[in-house]
Amino acid sequence: MxxxxxxxxxxxxxxxxxxxxxxxxxxxxxxxxxxxxxxxxxxxxxxxxxxxxxxxxxxxxxxxxHRPGQQAHYEPENxxxxxxxxxxxxxxxxxxxxxxxxxxxxxVSVPDDATEIEVVGKQWQWSYRLPGEDGKLGTSDVRLISDTNPLGLNPDDPNGRDDVVIEAGDLHLPVGRPVKVLLRAIDVLHDFYVPEFRAKMDMIPGSVTYFWFTPTRTGTFESLCAELCGVGHAVMRGRVVVQTEEEYQAWLQGQRTFAQLAAR
Structure with a gap:
């Protein structure tokens, strides 16, 4: 009982x-x-x-x-x-x-007007790449990854010269604009996750995965790694800042392009 x-x-x-x-x-x-x-x-x-x-x-x-005097009935199949x-x-x-x-x-059905951005996971930090004035991301190759080119961008691709590179910083996005998020991992499995966006996807070394979403309100949201990636997994965090179009453009003007970083 x-x-x-x-x-x-x-x-x-x-x-x-x-x-x-x-x-x-x-x-x-x-x-x-x-x-x-x-x-x-x-x-x-x-x-x-x-x-x-x-x-x-x-x-x-x-x-x-159990009760005295009662016997269980055996029924092997029903x-x-x-x-x-x-x-x-x-x-x-x-x-x-x-x-x-x-x-x-x-x-996985991305709108035609979605802007492509890239999120790169590396133990234990996030890096990002945004399209420049041409609106296109350049190509990349893991064989090009080095201390001076941590994302492995192709220096011979003209579409990538104006790409905005943000290493271990905050990702800024404009509110109300659909975004296709391309995901790459340089070393081990990672998973880019922002709880408020309800969108996440594994990042697999050697592959490019993706998802899309549209930010619906401004604010600052924490990004997490949702895939165990080593002893520093718990501290692999970042911030996604959703801004108005005017605030986003003002922030974008202060960022460095791949060409500027390569020249430095």
């Missing part, structure tokens, strides 16, 4: 803690409210399944507790129950997967 009561209290306590939890997600600052909606659907489905399973186990413990559980499980999994697939399709 005590075990059955404890299981009921665990189920009720888990639901109450979920609703009253102070560790809820941060206010959203991008167009990806679909991510929150998908998580809420997942919480509802898994929460109902959790309460149902724990409640059923508690009921079984109470209903079939095809009807197996079919019911298989169908219910399949419907529950499909209900969780369908919204995620819909959101994923949007997540």
């Amino acid at each position: 005590a075990v059955a009561l404890i299981m009921v209290l665990v189920a009720i306590g888990s639901v109450v803690f979920h609703w009253l939890s102070p560790w809820w997600w941060t206010p959203i600052a991008s167009n990806w409210e679909y991510i929150d909606q998908t998580l809420i659907i997942t919480f509802w489905i898994t929460g109902i399944a959790f309460v149902a399973v724990v409640g059923f186990m508690a009921w079984c413990i109470f209903r079939y507790r 095809k009807r129950l197996e079919v019911w559980l298989t169908v219910a499980t399949a419907l529950g999994v499909a209900a969780m997967l369908a919204p995620g697939l819909f959101v994923w399709s949007q997540f």
Whole structure:
């Protein structure tokens, strides 16, 4: 009886803690409210399944507790129950997967007017590259990485001469403009994550991954590494500053291009 009561209290306590939890997600600052909606659907489905399973186990413990003179009935198979559980499980999994697939399709379908920027992860700091006046990013090659060219940019690519390079600094973005984020890792796996944007993606050495988002409000947001990348993983942090168009352009004018850094 005590075990059955404890299981009921665990189920009720888990639901109450979920609703009253102070560790809820941060206010959203991008167009990806679909991510929150998908998580809420997942919480509802898994929460109902959790309460149902724990409640059923508690009921079984109470209903079939040991009593003098009673003997358990042995039933090795129950095809009807197996079919019911298989169908219910399949419907529950499909209900969780369908919204995620819909959101994923949007997540990787970049608008034509999105501005490309690059985020580069390196133990244990973030660096960024923004397009210059031509609006295009130049090419890069890991074989070109050196102390004087930490991002491995191609000096022979004319599109990259005016690229704005920010090493171990803050990333600034204009509000209301869609951005395609190209992600590169120089050494090990990293993951660029800004909780308020609800957008993240693994960064794999030798590959270029991407996602896109639109900042919807100004402010300063912390960027984190969401993939264990070594002993300094916890301190691999940065800031993303979302500004008005005028503030962003004023900040951009004070940054150095790849050509200026190479000349220095």
